[in-house]
Amino acid sequence: MNSAEASIKKLNCSITPRHLTELRRDLWNDEPLPATLVFQDQIKVHAEIAYRGAHTRKAKKKSYFINHAGRKKVKGESEFHLNAEYYDPSFMRNALSFKFLDLIGLIVPHWEYVKFYINGKYEGIYLKLESVNEDFAEKHRLNPCSIIYAIDGDANFSLHSDLDKSLKKNLLQGYELKSGNKSALMRLTEFIVFVNTATHQEFEKRITEYINVRQYLSWLAGVVCLQNFDGFVHNYALLLDEQTNQFIIIPWDYDATFGRDVNGTDMGAEYVRIEGYNTLSARLLAIESFKNIYAGLMNSLLDQTFTTKTITPMIDDLFAQLEPEVQGDPYVGKYVQEFRQEPRFIKDFIQARNDFLSRELSNRGWK
Template identity: 45%
Template sequence: MTNHNLPIYKVFIHPKDLSDLRKEIWSDEPVPAYLTPNQSKKKYDIDIVYRGSHIREFVKKSYHIKFYKPEFFHGLKEFHLNAEYKDPSMIRNKLSFDFFSSIGVLAPTSRHILLVINGKTEGVYLQLESVDEQFLTKRNIQNGAIFYAIDGDANFSLISDYDKGPKKTLDQGYEMKCGNEEDLLALQELIFKINTLTKDEFNQEIGSCVNIEKYLRWLTGITCTQNYDGFVHNYSLYRNHNTGLFEIMPWDYDATWGRDVNGKVMDYDYLRIQGFNTLTARILDNPIYRKLYCNILEEVLDKNFTIEKMQPKVERLHSLIQPAIIEDPYKKKDITTFNNEVEFILTFVRDRNSYIKSQMHRLTN
């Protein structure tokens, strides 16, 4: 194998189970396997299953792994292995999560690994932390509920994103990862208030439901990275049991930094700085919140979302995985494109930064 510094995960699946897994790609029923990290002799009994929606059709699959003997792997009960198949750089997801963390938004940790299944190298993957109880415990933050936005109906609206008719339930589009009935009722109440309160009522009450500053920091992050889909899914909600406030976190951010979900070029001015979804529109209708958003944007554009700040991060991630890319049977043929992605991403940062600054007047008028 090539000399690289990525952890190596060796997964072994019984041939019959592997055949079943490959035959039923849309099944959410896992198959048993075991995992050996790096050169360790320790084996972890795991359940493994394909993850994602349309990405299950890609030749390079993504996986969801749960540990059950031992129950924990480096403090984790489960994690995701993302193939990053459509991202020619293979670093956009991690770059995004690290960026969100740097501007004060809760975000999952991640790292690149090399995956081997039954002796066959499957290539470079992004190990992505699951947002669950352990996510909260590791950060020593208040216990609470976690909701996944699983599809476009998590649009903070009363109308379905799919059939454009009324939603059957107020929590449609969400899956509760952890929490209780009170948390579910709080989410339903939040959606109801967003869509039914008058302007004065909304301005008076929304601060007791949503952590506004954290929401605006998330809005700043999504505006900078330009994840067009992130306003109606590709996020999760955390409800702090101590304060009762909801916070929003990023998820699946490979369609960012100048490329869309298919890896095609997305012009730096594609996403407006006012964002989308009903909650964002109502928050930015408040001049006090709009001013706070401007202040956060200005801070991030000057200190975080700059060539000087991003260049070493992009180059470090690119250099880290470059030696392992030639072992990836699905990506090695695109090595030239991969090598050009550093300049591509940094050009996007420069152009997007300038564009956002040129649009700031739209928030103050």
Template identity: 45%
Template sequence: MQHDGLLTLNILIKPADLKALQRDVWNEEYFPSKLVVDNIPYEIGITYRGDHIRRFRKKSYRIDFGGYNKDFQGREIHLNAEYRDPSLIRNKLSFDFFQSIGSISLECKHIFLELNGRPKGVYLQLESVDDLFLQKRDLPYGPIFYATTYHANFSLLTPSNNPKPSLLSGYERKVGNDEDNFDLEALIYKVNTIPRSGFSEEIARHLDIEKYLLWLCGVVCTQNFDGFIHNYALYQNGETKLYQMIPWDYDATWGRDWNGKIMEYDEVPIKGFNTLTARLLDVRDIRNQYRLHLEEILETSFTVAALEPQIINLHKQLRPYLSLDPYKKKSINLFDSEPELILQFISDRNSYLRNHLNDLI
């Protein structure tokens, strides 16, 4: 069944299992359930996903198929509630934007979720970043690490300037083996210890600098404040052995923070954050490369003219379902004002970044 174009996913779970799931939101155990789509049932396991979002009334879910599912083209999917984003489109808008500028990104689409036949509202269905994610993009198999906490800042210290308990603090390996852990430890150690004189040459043996700079442009434009130390996956190309970044959880963007509050357009500087970014932009040639990429993006992809059609289309697509979403139906007026807010942010952010391009000379 579809709600005016949105596919409906209905999850069927035993009442006792649902109570057990709700009793402990931090439990990672999968509960056996059924997912019904267009009258086709799929055996699944379900659990909550996310960090602070588990405390929200509208929960996000991780769905496990127990093996490869050809209809969903993966072993698992994520259903994001987008609870703190009054527009419900910031994640989708971000991932599509990353793709438009040449950075690797996720495929996602909005769906309507029901739980035991009861409406749970509009969700964003995202693919999992794993080995199948790589296969779909014809990328060589390689390790993938999720940046699960703010310790994933490429530093030897935590953001509060305390020594990290380990070099891998902040990361969770999704794909790979223990030897891959040593490679990531080596990367973080080198980022912090390579002398300035040899940094450019040495880091190029470990990092896809071009891809990193495109990712940096995406984070800086969308202004994901946490995106430099969290909210990303780190993939090491199995052939080149070079690392690159994959964005993740981008609802706190386009003029709002992770609480859904207004974030002014100048909160994130043009040079961004984290130790790796600082060291890269300390190199004149790399800094110039970043400036040229950003300059082009500010003229083409990150403009009101380029993004307004997508913003309006997404808003129109979701508008009929706000009244069906038990968590959003009281905030329809706020939803209706979001496109204008996002477009104003794009205009202001674009001007701000243009005015600071000289900081990169």
């Protein structure tokens, strides 16, 4: 349950010394190793564990990907992620982002905090995060669908790489089929070609064949408010509805939000422009009717939802849940004071970001 009233449960992972040594030998090995999970000293599950993430693998506190052996489902899921939140001094940016995105009508992964142990040794507070996979689709009644992950910065809906600006050798660079039919990748290729080659008139007329435009613009407005710089070309999933043949976009991994980047550095409140980034967003906002929809969504968010009045109770709720537990996290130590200062930092960011975006709306005549 996504609620700060819920107590933080224990999750213990038992792994043999040989497999634990193997896990720790190579940070970049994605091959899962056998383990046993015990949830709250009750539910025992055979599973597999591996490190997850990119730059986070170098952190002292590791993040993990866990799947149940034989794809067995426990409480409706066969796999999940354990995020260390090591570079987020608040421990709450992912959770707070998903609460906000859920509030504005987007479909988001389920999350909950857990106290994680490996062979009985306490590893600290983790965010247990639902995978966007077939279980996710079934739970949200999105079947039948195929799911494609945006796995790096090349998932920018462009013919050119976002990483080195060269022409892509393969338009599917940055994307990976998570579940469903391989034909979804063909549809995505066709979509990317259309986005980059259609005339202005053709784009306006036919773009809804490929994507739910209002849902995408809602997502864009949310990412812009939260200032998730990576979120425009990374940290999302595309779900292809096999009945409508339309894509919808699902947010994922939002720890670099509310004024801090992936390393926890202060970004300021004016770092990300109001239009966001990526080729698809630029083309949509070049169409007057779509720009007006986006402006309306943004105005509504800044008036009613992305405000200190609305989000402060969420921040205080999460802090109240986390504060008694974070002090005992073995990787926090001297940073407890920084954790206690973060709610104020986030609230100040929300106000400053709201002010900046409101000025941008006014300057563009979008009010």
